[in-house]
Amino acid sequence: MLVYILIGIFIGTISGLGVFFIGRYFLRERLYGLLDTSLFLVKVPRESPPPGGAERDFKSDINKFEQFLSSLASLKKPIALEVAVPHVGEEIHFYFAAPRFLGESIVKQVQSTWNGASVEREADDFNIFNVHGETSAAYISQKEDNALPVRTYVELGLDSFASIVGGFSKINEVGEGAAMQIVLRPASSDSRKKIQGYIAWLKKGEPLENILKHQFPVGMKDVKRALNPETDEKAEKEKVIDEDAVKALESKISKPLFLANVRIIASAGSKFQADSVLDGITGGFSQFGSPKRNELKIVKQKNSAALARQFIYREFISSQTVVLSTEELASIYHFPSSSTETPRIKWLKSREAPPPSNLPGSGLLIGESDFRGQKKRIYITEDDRRRHVYVVGQT
Numbered sequence: 001m002l003v004y005i006l007i008g009i010f011i012g013t014i015s016g017l018g019v020f021f022i023g024r025y026f027l028r029e030r031l032y033g034l035l036d037t038s039l040f041l042v043k044v045p046r047e048s049p050p051p052g053g054a055e056r057d058f059k060s061d062i063n064k065f066e067q068f069l070s071s072l073a074s075l076k077k078p079i080a081l082e083v084a085v086p087h088v089g090e091e092i093h094f095y096f097a098a099p100r101f102l103g104e105s106i107v108k109q110v111q112s113t114w115n116g117a118s119v120e121r122e123a124d125d126f127n128i129f130n131v132h133g134e135t136s137a138a139y140i141s142q143k144e145d146n147a148l149p150v151r152t153y154v155e156l157g158l159d160s161f162a163s164i165v166g167g168f169s170k171i172n173e174v175g176e177g178a179a180m181q182i183v184l185r186p187a188s189s190d191s192r193k194k195i196q197g198y199i200a201w202l203k204k205g206e207p208l209e210n211i212l213k214h215q216f217p218v219g220m221k222d223v224k225r226a227l228n229p230e231t232d233e234k235a236e237k238e239k240v241i242d243e244d245a246v247k248a249l250e251s252k253i254s255k256p257l258f259l260a261n262v263r264i265i266a267s268a269g270s271k272f273q274a275d276s277v278l279d280g281i282t283g284g285f286s287q288f289g290s291p292k293r294n295e296l297k298i299v300k301q302k303n304s305a306a307l308a309r310q311f312i313y314r315e316f317i318s319s320q321t322v323v324l325s326t327e328e329l330a331s332i333y334h335f336p337s338s339s340t341e342t343p344r345i346k347w348l349k350s351r352e353a354p355p356p357s358n359l360p361g362s363g364l365l366i367g368e369s370d371f372r373g374q375k376k377r378i379y380i381t382e383d384d385r386r387r388h389v390y391v392v393g394q395t
Contacts, residue, residue, distance in 0.1 A: 037080075037314065038103035039122040042094045043348035044114050047338045058159045061337030062330050066255070068113045069326040073256040077102060078185040078316045081333055085168050087130050087177035087267060091346040092168045094335055095126070097314055114335065118348045128177030129267045129308075136274040137304035137311070138282060139320045140262035143295040145212045146323035147195045149252040150288040150296060152331040159339055160287055160331045167281035169344045178266040178277050182333055183316050187257035191323055195253050199246055208245040208292070244292060255325040262322065262332070265304075265311050288331065296322075296332075360384075 072079065080097040098106050107119045129135065142148075153160045164180070171178055201211050266277035282298045289295030301307045310317055324332075336345050355369040355376050363379035380389070 039097045043118045046347040058339035065330045065334035066326045080314045081182045084179035090173040133269040134271040135267045136278040137307040138300045148294040150294045164284035176268045181263045184258045184260040261320045
């Protein structure tokens with residue numbers, strides 16, 4: 001008997017150690033994957049809108065960002081879109097972070113979408129945290145079923161992101177910092193099929209409220225109608241199709257869908273100041289809710305340490321997921337546009353230009369051109385040196 005007990009203890013110990021080391025291995029691999037990312041600072045040139053064309057410009061500029069998001073729909077790995085003000089400084093910076101092997105392809109997408117945009121790889125991550133202060137944190141969730149869309153910039157008729165980014169312009173230059181982070185990845189086909197199923201039930205006359213209460217709208221009333229065909233025929237005549245709901249859901253699935261974690265982090269010298277900064281940013285999310293539309297809720301964290309850690313490592317957390325179309329995402333975040341009037345944004349002050357195509361291929365090497373990652377050596381020929389290079393001295 002003692003032998004069997006010892007064997008059981010031995011096997012249990014070996015199994016426990018195996019589970020421990022396997023779990024540790026996967027945890028380490030996951031951490032390495034989170035750290036193996038590249039951070040890029042995006043700066044776009046500020047352009048004055050033509051007279052009387054401000055509305056057209058803001059919609060076309062935001063639509064550019066929608067096109068950029070659509071180009072990310074084929075990616076398999078999460079990427080992060082961020083807007084931040086570091087704890088020292090007052091300029092509002094726009095970033096994206098992606099796995100290293102995807103970084104350059106996304107850079108090309110940005111540069112092809114925004115002519116003249118500058119995308120710089122950051123050697124170090126930005127820091128919004130006041131080491132001697134307090135931190136407040138929140139994430140965004142959807143009040144209703146994620147199939148139901150929120151109001152977008154198209155429905156609102158204005159740049160809805162302006163009221164969110166405006167909260168960043170009120171941050172003090174020293175001792176306060178904040179950031180909004182959107183970690184997103186393409187939604188699976190199940191999300192689209194779910195919404196298509198809702199649309200099919202709506203077209204049969206089912207009320208939107210009944211559909212949203214359960215994933216598959218079959219309850220006791222449906223069973224009674226099936227057992228009593230006469231009552232069922234009468235009910236069918238009384239059904240009215242909710243055209244507005246059908247249109248809203250069809251509009252959502254007409255664009256690519258993403259799963260997203262939206263986090264807002266604020267840091268300041270005291271808890272009261274950090275809460276004030278956080279409230280100034282999250283106040284802009286109230287505009288997206290309306291009757292027969294979804295609503296974005298602010299879920300504040302009493303203990304901000306866990307959310308701050310997820311923010312630092314840019315983790316994708318399933319419990320914080322919202323399902324948004326490219327139009328909805330562009331309504332809560334986009335790069336600055338020609339209609340953006342928010343102060344302190346870090347604009348591109350001068351544009352890069354490619355080197356001339358007729359540069360000499362030999363001579364004295366005087367430098368190197370680096371345009372959008374393409375490096376080219378710059379030479380000066382002996383004939384040009386005779387004409388344009390002078391030696392200045394006392395004699």
